[in-house]
Amino acid sequence: MESVISRAVKDISREELENLKREALKKALFRRRATKLALTGMNLLMALFLLLPLLYAVSIALMPSSELFTMSMNLIPTTPTLDNFRQAMVKIPLTRFIVNSFVVAGCITAGQIISCSLAAFSFSFLDFKGKNLLFMLVMATMMIPGEATIISNYLTVSGLHWLDSYKVLIIPYLTSAMGIFLFRQFYKSFPISLYESARIDGCTNLRFIYSILIPLTKSAIGAMAVYTFINAWNMYMWPLLVTGSDKMRTVQIGLGMLDSVDSQSISMMIAGVVMIIVPSISVFILGQKQLIRGMFSGAVKG
Amino acid sequence: MASLSLVNVCKTFKNGQVAVKDFNLDIRDQEFLILVGPSGCGKSTTLRMIAGLEEISSGELWIDGELMNLTDPQKRDLSMVFQSYALYPHLTVYENMAFSLRVRNVVKTEIDQRVRKAADVLCISHLLDRKPHALSGGQKQRVAIGSAIVREPKAYLMDEPLSNLDAKLRTQMRVELSKIHKELGATIIYVTHDQVEAMTLGTRIVVMNSGVILQAAEPKVLYQNPVNKFVAGFMGSPSMNFIPVWVERREDRICVEFSKNRLFVNEECAKRLIDGDYVSRRVYLGIRPEDLHETGLKDQELKLNVEIKEVLGSEILLHGKIGRSQVCARLKPDFSSEAGKEASIFADMSRILLFDMDTEENILYR
Ligand SMILES: Nc1ncnc2c1ncn2[C@@H]1O[C@H](COP(=O)(O)OP(=O)(O)OP(=O)(O)O)[C@@H](O)[C@H]1O
Ligand SMILES: [Mg+2]
Numbered sequence: 108m109e110s111v112i113s114r115a116v117k118d119i120s121r122e123e124l125e126n127l128k129r130e131a132l133k134k135a136l137f138r139r140r141a142t143k144l145a146l147t148g149m150n151l152l153m154a155l156f157l158l159l160p161l162l163y164a165v166s167i168a169l170m171p172s173s174e175l176f177t178m179s180m181n182l183i184p185t186t187p188t189l190d191n192f193r194q195a196m197v198k199i200p201l202t203r204f205i206v207n208s209f210v211v212a213g214c215i216t217a218g219q220i221i222s223c224s225l226a227a228f229s230f231s232f233l234d235f236k237g238k239n240l241l242f243m244l245v246m247a248t249m250m251i252p253g254e255a256t257i258i259s260n261y262l263t264v265s266g267l268h269w270l271d272s273y274k275v276l277i278i279p280y281l282t283s284a285m286g287i288f289l290f291r292q293f294y295k296s297f298p299i300s301l302y303e304s305a306r307i308d309g310c311t312n313l314r315f316i317y318s319i320l321i322p323l324t325k326s327a328i329g330a331m332a333v334y335t336f337i338n339a340w341n342m343y344m345w346p347l348l349v350t351g352s353d354k355m356r357t358v359q360i361g362l363g364m365l366d367s368v369d370s371q372s373i374s375m376m377i378a379g380v381v382m383i384i385v386p387s388i389s390v391f392i393l394g395q396k397q398l399i400r401g402m403f404s405g406a407v408k409g
Numbered sequence: 410m411a412s413l414s415l416v417n418v419c420k421t422f423k424n425g426q427v428a429v430k431d432f433n434l435d436i437r438d439q440e441f442l443i444l445v446g447p448s449g450c451g452k453s454t455t456l457r458m459i460a461g462l463e464e465i466s467s468g469e470l471w472i473d474g475e476l477m478n479l480t481d482p483q484k485r486d487l488s489m490v491f492q493s494y495a496l497y498p499h500l501t502v503y504e505n506m507a508f509s510l511r512v513r514n515v516v517k518t519e520i521d522q523r524v525r526k527a528a529d530v531l532c533i534s535h536l537l538d539r540k541p542h543a544l545s546g547g548q549k550q551r552v553a554i555g556s557a558i559v560r561e562p563k564a565y566l567m568d569e570p571l572s573n574l575d576a577k578l579r580t581q582m583r584v585e586l587s588k589i590h591k592e593l594g595a596t597i598i599y600v601t602h603d604q605v606e607a608m609t610l611g612t613r614i615v616v617m618n619s620g621v622i623l624q625a626a627e628p629k630v631l632y633q634n635p636v637n638k639f640v641a642g643f644m645g646s647p648s649m650n651f652i653p654v655w656v657e658r659r660e661d662r663i664c665v666e667f668s669k670n671r672l673f674v675n676e677e678c679a680k681r682l683i684d685g686d687y688v689s690r691r692v693y694l695g696i697r698p699e700d701l702h703e704t705g706l707k708d709q710e711l712k713l714n715v716e717i718k719e720v721l722g723s724e725i726l727l728h729g730k731i732g733r734s735q736v737c738a739r740l741k742p743d744f745s746s747e748a749g750k751e752a753s754i755f756a757d758m759s760r761i762l763l764f765d766m767d768t769e770e771n772i773l774y775r
Contacts (some may be wrong), residue, residue, distance in 0.1 A: 303462045304495035306482040308509035308556075318508075320500045 191378035212339035218281035229288030411563035419467035445619035668732025705755025
């Protein structure tokens with residue numbers, strides 16, 4: 108007896124079959140391309156919408172102030188100029204501020220990554236008395252707003268004669284409850300049998316952290332690093348309080364200095380903003396690759 | 410290689426769950442010890458306590474005469490194959506297998522040589538450059554075994570290492586493990602569910618149930634002389650038939666009776682039954698499927714109402730009822746019988762076992 112399939116195939120000639128296939132392929136391809144095109148178009152539109160303020164800021168920074176204060180809607184400068192940037196650089200030592208901010212934000216980021224990941228490691232992999240209580244205490248510190256402690260912190264650091272130095276900007280921020288919490292949440296999904304296996308293979312805790320844990324949690328570290336860096340870069344209140352000289356100021360304070368009551372120039376201030384946004388955006392672009400990838404497929408039975 | 414001793418080892422988890430109770434066992438040097446038991450009976454927990462991954466609640470663990478209760482796992486010099494593979498996902502197969510050697514600062518050429526040899530034995534040489542996510546379950550399992558055998562530790566701990574392989578590979582790996590055991594003179598502690606693995610690999614089998622050891626003995630002894638009904642039913646596949654019977658005295662001989670069938674027991678058996686005061690009481694008759702034959706004496710005959718006939722090629726399995734008891738018989742393939750009909754089968758009375766109704770202990774235990 109003939110099977111249903113072979114009979115059905117028999118009815119169509121070879122050429123017809125090929126044609127059928129080709130047509131189906133064409134349709135599928137067209138559909139796929141159309142979807143892709145529509146999605147790309149929509150994404151571009153959204154991106155433009157979201158980036159509008161930023162792009163407008165760039166365009167203002169390139170405008171002479173005469174163009175800004177007109178009744179007509181001026182989105183794009185007619186006579187672009189770099190004057191605003193030059194003025195901002197002359198008015199304040201912006202390079203120095205950017206360097207300061209980089210040093211401070213970089214140190215804070217490195218410090219937080221190291222301290223938070225180590226703390227989170229012991230909270231999630233080690234077993235010790237009072238672990239949960241200690242963790243609750245750490246979490247409790249998140250409930251206190253930073254502004255509430257700023258005065259007492261100021262008194263402490265001034266008592267130590269640390270004012271107006273890098274260490275006063277960096278040391279109080281070397282760890283954060285938020286970071287510990289985030290890392291711990293991330294380690295929770297880490298298969299514990301890998302830790303056990305590594306221990307039997309002869310790893311000490313430190314060896315495990317650097318050979319297994321860090322490579323496998325790159326994405327968490329990347330996310331944490333970007334988040335911390337941008338936060339540190341944007342710090343305002345604390346640096347304003349504890350720094351006095353141009354030598355130690357950070358960019359956000361510098362921006363504040365561009366604004367003076369008697370000779371206010373919006374376009375110059377915006378030029379300053381644009382200059383200090385560039386580093387933080389570039390950090391984000393470099394870091395975001397790490398944010399995307401998940402790395403756990405294939406670790407355990409599943 | 411080493412010998413291990415577990416003395417009164419107990420494990421109680423934080424939530425009050427008692428996983429292992431009073432575990433006493435000496436594991437000799439070069440022994441291939443098998444732990445078997447139903448799911449959740451504490452096999453993995455025992456293994457993890459030996460490895461140091463789980464704290465021992467009470468009792469002692471001795472390895473080579475040294476107390477190891479509080480020693481860190483990395484200092485016990487054991488290697489373990491996990492039930493859940495535990496491969497490092499960011500390392501290739503080669504790096505996975507080499508990892509424990511690298512940590513111990515073994516020279517590169519030696520690492521290479523050992524890894525390649527292990528990969529050869531396990532038929533995974535062609536996979537060395539892959540990452541674990543690009544492997545099938547069985548391949549991962551073999552890599553896990555490979556990572557354990559590249560080293561020569563004091564003892565190998567293996568938690569169901571062959572559970573995800575197909576029948577053919579499993580047989581092959583079984584042979585390889587046997588070879589490794591002989592070649593290295595290794596001490597191996599091995600957890601399994603598989604009867605065949607237990608019987609063929611082990612030099613000694615430990616049967617556990619709800620955290621206690623029921624019996625520890627050589628495979629043959631365990632099979633022929635189980636301490637109780639649980640062990641008798643657990644070893645062997647299909648498992649032993651249990652039929653509730655009356656012990657009676659007829660014509661001055663001792664026999665067991667159940668639903669119109671009567672079987673006379675041999676002398677030694679009769680003596681045990683009389684000594685144990687079992688006459689006119691009910692006991693369990695235990696008989697293995699392969700001890701039911703297609704021919705025999707008239708007084709060994711049993712009438713089996715066949716329900717299902719399974720043809721396995723080299724043999725057939727008849728499932729059916731004798732009276733109200735479910736019975737399975739393993740017979741030659743040319744035995745003529747059909748589902749729904751009655752078949753005559755003959756019990757080998759020298760191989761039967763009898764179990765106490767209440768304690769379920771083997772009355773004929775030697
Ligand atoms: N961390 C734990 N906390 C509480 N109870 C546990 C824990 N780990 C295991 N148990 C319990 O201990 C008992 C023994 O578990 P174990 O993993 O040793 O079983 P097993 O014999 O290996 O079973 P399987 O053959 O299914 O692997 C089980 O009842 C289990 O529920
Ligand atoms: Mg288990």
